[in-house]
Amino acid sequence: DADVTQTPRNRITKTGKRIMLECSQTKGHDRMYWYRQDPGLGLRLIYYSFDVKDINKGEISDGYSVSRQAQAKFSLSLESAIPNQTALYFCATSETPGQGPPDTQYFGPGTRLTVL
């Protein structure tokens, strides 16, 4: 969905490096999410934000941090990357319930991260 963009699309890095993944959206949604996808494990929630001043940990937040710079931007950082953080990372957005379908999410195209 072109309304949600992620950069970079692919990244190869080394153990110990700091990495930032960026997400931007033009949908005007307040809610944004970061997920990680590993083969056979589905999507697991890393962090989520219900508005600019709100940050919440998800199921697997250890080793990650986030920044919500504006309504449209939500960044995910790996302070010191390790090989088991190799995965496909997705950003998603959703409307606030009451303004549309409850929590239907719109996904970006994903970032494939490899940590050597």
Next chain:
Amino acid sequence: SQQGEEDPQALSIQEGENATMNCSYKTSINNLQWYRQNSGRGLVHLILIRSNEREKHSGRLRVTLDTSKKSSSLLITASRAADTASYFCATVYSGNTPLVFGKGTRLSVIA
């Protein structure tokens, strides 16, 4: 973890056949959604069913929800090769909790 479980993990059928995927979850839900993911791409929302609904249709998709059994099924009728993808169910437990995704069913439709 409150993660739902899809069944089967993988399904292979011939073009024109129907495909049925099931999802089970653990606690009471506000709504249940189905998403589709083409290989390596972002998920796309297919259909949402609320806890007070039992069945919904959208084109060739039919979703049922049985809250007493805490389960849902997704039926794709007259499947096409283009339906080849992974399908995920996702549950909303309340208005202010994020979606919880299952592990997905990988569907292959052979032409």
